[in-house]
Amino acid sequence: MFKPARTILAASLAATLALGGAPAAFAAAKAAVPASPxxxxxxxxxxxxxxxxxxxxxxxxxxxxxxxxxxxxxxxxxxxxxxxxxxxxxxxxxxxxxxxxxxxxxxxxxxxxxxxxxxxxxxxxxxxxxxxxxxxxxxxxxxxxxxxxxxxxxxxxxxxxxxxxxxxxxKPQVKEYWYQQDSITGELMVRYDLDTYRHPDPIPLNKDQVYLRTIGYGDQKAVAFYSYLLTRIPSDDEQGEPITADVMVDGKIEDGQWTGDYVLSLDDPATEEWDYSVDDHIVLPAYVTSDGKSDLSTIPFSVYAAIYDADQKGLLDEES
Missing domain, CATH: 3.30.457.10 (Copper amine oxidase-like, N-terminal domain)
Structure with missing residues (x-):
């Protein structure tokens, strides 16, 4: 009783093959499976x-x-x-x-x-x-x-x-360096990577220690940075102990500008206590290289820009 049905199916299959429908159907089924990303x-x-x-x-x-x-x-x-x-x-x-x-x-x-x-x-x-x-x-x-x-x-x-x-x-691209900077002339003396830097103890007078960290991503132009200055400066009193100072700047470079928050701290050798009351926000034009990209090598100087900014705003006078 199933012979007529088999005959009809066979005829239908033969017609499909003759018209080229089977390869197209198989191709469509294969195309429906998405490729692995x-x-x-x-x-x-x-x-x-x-x-x-x-x-x-x-x-x-x-x-x-x-x-x-x-x-x-x-x-x-x-x-x-x-x-x-x-x-x-x-x-x-x-x-x-x-x-x-x-x-x-x-x-x-x-x-x-x-x-x-x-x-x-x-x-x-x-x-x-x-x-x-x-x-x-x-x-x-x-x-x-x-x-x-x-x-x-x-x-x-x-x-x-x-x-x-x-x-x-x-991935986050983290780069870190230590610099030694002449605090009188502003000359960059030595740049170290983390494997070769040895933190001097005590910090030499007029030889600033500057740490720089940048974090960037390959899909962004903005770069986050953290810069830290540690230095010792002579006291106003010739017989007094040198004053230890540090400056921290936490910010980013984006759209041709440095923006960051800074904190200036002084260690009073008489009391051996740190004063953290000098802090503010700074915005400056970013240095750029000849190809128009931000010059990351200039970020360590943001600590000096912070000192200048605090001085111009009278913040250092308030603490003196």
Whole structure:
């Protein structure tokens, strides 16, 4: 009784093949499967040994281990509990960023991020929960997390380029130097990297120690900076002990300007106490190089600009 039905189906299939409909149908089905997004870190393509990024219900999921390790973190997985722990060591001067620990559990939408900097930078401490768009999950044996979580966990800028089906991740580019500056002539004497600098004790008279840190991202023109001056200057009293002074400027370079907040501090050798009452905000035109970009090498001089600004505003007179 099924012979007429088989005959009709066979005839229909023959007609489809004759008209070239089958290849078109197969091609359409194949095209409906989206290609895996590519991932670039600071412009360099990241290769995945096994599981590729996937798109599920409009959300891009990426392999946690491959990307975290490429960003300098280490991953541990507890198969019994499904808990994933990522750690990243802070190698910056005085560990101002803080050693970071990221934890999450498969199947959960809640992760925890903790950063523990040194005591001098405790304002940078982080201890917070992060809510994921979709739960962390396993795909073909790989732990997959939402794309946005990468930036939330490791302070990266993450951008999706839909036209190229591409993920762009930008790490914070941290640069740090110590300078020795002649406080009388203003001449830059020596620039050290952190491996070669040795902090003199005591600080020589009229030889300023200037620390510079810049933080930038490949997708932005703005650069955040922190500059610190430590110096000893002769006392007005010829027989008195030299006065130790420091200046801190915390700001950024953007749209051709320096903007920052500064604090000037003096150590009274008689009382051995610091006075932190001189502080204000400064805005100055940024120095630029011949190609029109901001000249980051001039940032150390922002500490001297802060001193000049405080003097022009009468702040130093108020403290004298």
């Amino acid at each position: 590519t991932v670039y870190i600071d412009g360099v393509k990241l290769s995945f040994a096994s599981q590729q990024p996937v798109v599920q219900k409009g959300r891009t999921l990426v392999p946690m281990r491959a990307i975290f390790e490429a960003l300098g973190a280490k991953i541990q997985y507890d198969g019994k509990t499904g808990k994933v722990t990522a750690t990243k060591k802070d190698t910056s001067y005085a560990t101002f960023i803080g050693d970071k620990t990221v934890t999450l559990t498969l199947g959960s939408t809640k992760a925890h991020v903790k950063a523990v900097p040194s005591e001098d930078w405790e304002e940078n401490a982080v201890d917070k929960d992060v809510i994921l768009d979709v739960p962390a999950q396993t795909v073909n044996g790989s732990t997959m997390v939402p794309l946005a979580f990468i930036g939330q966990a490791l302070d990266c800028h993450v951008k999706w380029d839909g036209a190229k089906n591409r993920v762009n991740i930008y």
